[in-house]
Amino acid sequence: MKHVTVAAAILIKDGKVFSAQRKDFGEMAKRWEFPGGKLEEGESGEAAIVREIKEELDTDIRVIKYLSTVEYQYKTFSITMSGYLCEILAGDLVLSEHLCAKWLGKDELYSVPWADADIPLVQAIEGMLV
Numbered sequence: 001m002k003h004v005t006v007a008a009a010i011l012i013k014d015g016k017v018f019s020a021q022r023k024d025f026g027e028m029a030k031r032w033e034f035p036g037g038k039l040e041e042g043e044s045g046e047a048a049i050v051r052e053i054k055e056e057l058d059t060d061i062r063v064i065k066y067l068s069t070v071e072y073q074y075k076t077f078s079i080t081m082s083g084y085l086c087e088i089l090a091g092d093l094v095l096s097e098h099l100c101a102k103w104l105g106k107d108e109l110y111s112v113p114w115a116d117a118d119i120p121l122v123q124a125i126e127g128m129l130v
């Protein structure tokens with residue numbers, strides 16, 4: 001079974017968290033996720049998340065702190081995903097790899113179909129939202 005190690009950015013602004021919708025292919029097609037992606041060989045999670053957000057969203061971020069790591073077994077692959085609380089340094093989160101995106105407040109947090117693996121991370125950040 002394929003295993004992927006992923007870094008995810010938790011971006012919170014005005015009490016809302018940034019969530020983006022995956023494209024229409026793969027096991028997680030059209031699910032909502034934290035932006036990010038797979039670590040390259042020898043790369044740290046912190047370095048990967050800064051690189052991925054630049055690549056995917058043309059935005060410079062910095063990691064404020066590591067939050068937590070989720071392990072999840074999908075039908076076709078397993079995932080280890082670490083979430084990092086990040087802040088935007090420069091850029092406008094320009095979508096290039098997602099269908100759309102939303103800033104979700106506490107009341108809307110579960111209004112989108114999240115990727116299954118994300119639920120523990122979503123729960124972990126609920127208290128940071130308004």
Ligand SMILES: Nc1nc2c([nH]c(=O)n2[C@@H]2O[C@H](COP(=O)(O)OP(=O)(O)OP(=O)(O)O)[C@@H](O)[C@H]2O)c(=O)[nH]1
Nearest residue numbers: 004006008028033034035036037038079115116117118
């Ligand atoms: N970025 C991201 N990926 C997630 C999340 N939750 C989750 O299950 N995943 C899964 O983790 C994997 C990440 O792969 P990706 O396609 O985003 O990563 P990448 O940009 O490095 O991929 P690529 O360069 O191979 O296309 C996907 O299978 C995706 O479905 C999440 O919150 N964020």
